[in-house]
Amino acid sequence: MxxxxxxxxxxxxxxxxxxxxxxxxxxxxxxxxxxxxxxxxxxxxxxxxxxxxxxxxxxxxxxxxxxxxxxxxxxxxxxxxxxxxxxxxxxxxxxxxxxxxxxxxxxxxxxxxxxxxxxxxxxxxxxxxxxxxxxxxxxxxxxxxxxxxxxxxxxxxxxxxxxKVSSTLIRKFLQEGRVENIQKLLGRCYTITGRVVHGEKRGREIGFPTANVGEVDGYIIPRTGVYAVELGINGQFYEGVCNIGYKPTFHDKKPEKPTIEVHIFDFKNMIYNEKVVVKWHKLIRKERKFSGIEALVSQINQDKREAAAYFASLKSDA
Ligand SMILES: Cc1cc2nc3c(=O)[nH]c(=O)nc-3n(C[C@H](O)[C@H](O)[C@H](O)COP(=O)(O)O)c2cc1C
Ligand SMILES: Nc1ncnc2c1ncn2[C@@H]1O[C@H](COP(=O)(O)OP(=O)(O)OP(=O)(O)O)[C@@H](O)[C@H]1O
Missing domain, CATH: 3.40.50.620 (HUPs)
Structure with missing residues (x-):
């Protein structure tokens, strides 16, 4: 073209x-x-x-x-x-x-x-x-x-x-985090392209290493919350969970911009600097402030189970 x-x-x-x-x-x-x-x-x-x-x-x-x-x-x-x-x-x-x-x-x-x-x-x-x-x-x-x-x-x-199927309706769904509703309007999942950047390096300590996705300028970011996503790296897609937010458990003062962090299930490779695609499947819950790391970790485990069940249901539908 x-x-x-x-x-x-x-x-x-x-x-x-x-x-x-x-x-x-x-x-x-x-x-x-x-x-x-x-x-x-x-x-x-x-x-x-x-x-x-x-x-x-x-x-x-x-x-x-x-x-x-x-x-x-x-x-x-x-x-x-x-x-x-x-x-x-x-x-x-x-x-x-x-x-x-x-x-x-x-x-x-x-x-x-x-x-x-x-x-x-x-x-x-x-x-x-x-x-x-x-x-x-x-x-x-x-x-x-x-x-x-x-x-x-x-x-x-x-x-x-x-x-009417319209950009305006899709924008509204993105603002509300209703990425699941967008799939039938686009005929595909909503995607954002970015690059893996360095985060606060806390993820590995709490047992959930995350790829922080930056360089997403120009794209509408869905509202804050936890989502079932796939992360595309070099053309291959991996299932995971993503938090878009301000991490209130660790930040008393709200940071200027939300971060986009993806935890891929069963994945250990180093992917800093890689170009990635986030495919947004489903909103799981809102972001919350937890009393401490233990409560957060227990919730993230629950998020993982929910996302995994969603992906399993896609396979059984197919
Ligand atoms: C699935 C998932 C859900 C999360 N939910 C929350 C949340 O509700 N509240 C919160 O403060 N942080 C939440 N986090 C963010 C963690 O606090 C964050 O991953 C951790 O602080 C590591 O951040 P870092 O990679 O920037 O070091 C979530 C992270 C993931 C992967
Ligand atoms: N649901 C639709 N059915 C048929 N044609 C459409 C539809 N949506 C947009 N179009 C047409 O596609 C072209 C591009 O439309 P446009 O970029 O204005 O998108 P839109 O989705 O209608 O956006 P907005 O929500 O901003 O009105 C135009 O020719 C428009 O008439």
Missing amino acids: EIIHLQHPHHLVREQLPPLSMALGYFDGMHLGHQKVIMTAKRIADELGVKSAVMTFDPHPSVVLGKKAAHVDMITPLEEKARLLKERGIDFLYVVRFDRDFSNLNPEEFVEQYIVNLNVKHVVAGFDFSYGKFGSGTMETMKEHAKDKCEYTVVEKLEDEGE
């Missing part, structure tokens, strides 16, 4: 570009609704005998348009989004810099410059996609704006239990 970064105004020339079937959207999460849009674009590309493409934006429009943060954490930061698109056989990923100038394009200009002029023959988006200044272009106006230069397909709403 080729990744093409564009900044407004772009200077690409239509005649020099391959004809495309392109899916449009921000696509944070690459959830099942997004996958429906993207795979529709790919199917149409195959039918037309053209290349498949996805157009996304960076940073998130709310960073530029909103009054809020200068940065928004993601379900799938750009690198992860690109990895998932490559896995699905998409040929081109266009990443358009979302800045003030770009956001001020009116809908007709957006279609002319970023669809027609990029040699898009067929454009695919979801029922609620909007484009152009104030998001005033919709899939209803697309017909008019694309005129006879480009065909388009609108993908119907994908729902789960009567609710």
Whole structure:
């Protein structure tokens, strides 16, 4: 997959570009609704005998348009989004810099410059996609704006239990720690990529060595608590339990940031500095302050049993 970064105004020339079937959207999460849009674009590309493409934006429009943060954490930061698109056989990923100038394009200009002029023959988006200044272009106006230069397909709403499958819903579940509910919206577990960093080195003393996962910038961290997780190291996944939190048993003053610590069952290798993937399966309980090490250790043993029972149930379901 080729990744093409564009900044407004772009200077690409239509005649020099391959004809495309392109899916449009921000696509944070690459959830099942997004996958429906993207795979529709790919199917149409195959039918037309053209290349498949996805157009996304960076940073998130709310960073530029909103009054809020200068940065928004993601379900799938750009690198992860690109990895998932490559896995699905998409040929081109266009990443358009979302800045003030770009956001001020009116809908007709957006279609002319970023669809027609990029040699898009067929454009695919979801029922609620909007484009152009104030998001005033919709899939209803697309017909008019694309005129006879480009065909388009609108993908119907994908729902789960009567609710639209959306990034917003997944973000809410992450805030609540309900990672188990996310699996059916993403079609996979929520994952975070990071690196094993040095912790406070207390874990080994209490009989539960943990891999502290750092360098997770850009990802939304689920709420604090204890989870059944898998940790991926060099492509191999190991079952374990993870605490996301502030370790109140040992810290009277709340640290600035929570730590992410994974205890892998029956594992003794040194993995400092390794790149790892945390796969979030299920929330087991909230983090608590214990009266001492003994009470904490007894609870962690219980957590391990619960996580192991969960993983065993997955195998018996299969
Ligand atoms: C499964 C699991 C559950 C944990 N639950 C708690 C908890 O509820 N409260 C707490 O203060 N610390 C909890 N911890 C964190 C331990 O205090 C921590 O692993 C220990 O202090 C070692 O930290 P270190 O690796 O930074 O040295 C938990 C750790 C694990 C692995
Ligand atoms: N559940 C869905 N069914 C069909 N199409 C969808 C669905 N969710 C998103 N899309 C489409 O996928 C593209 C990307 O959508 P977008 O990035 O706005 O995601 P979203 O999940 O709807 O996010 P948000 O929760 O922020 O509204 C758009 O074309 C959008 O219309």
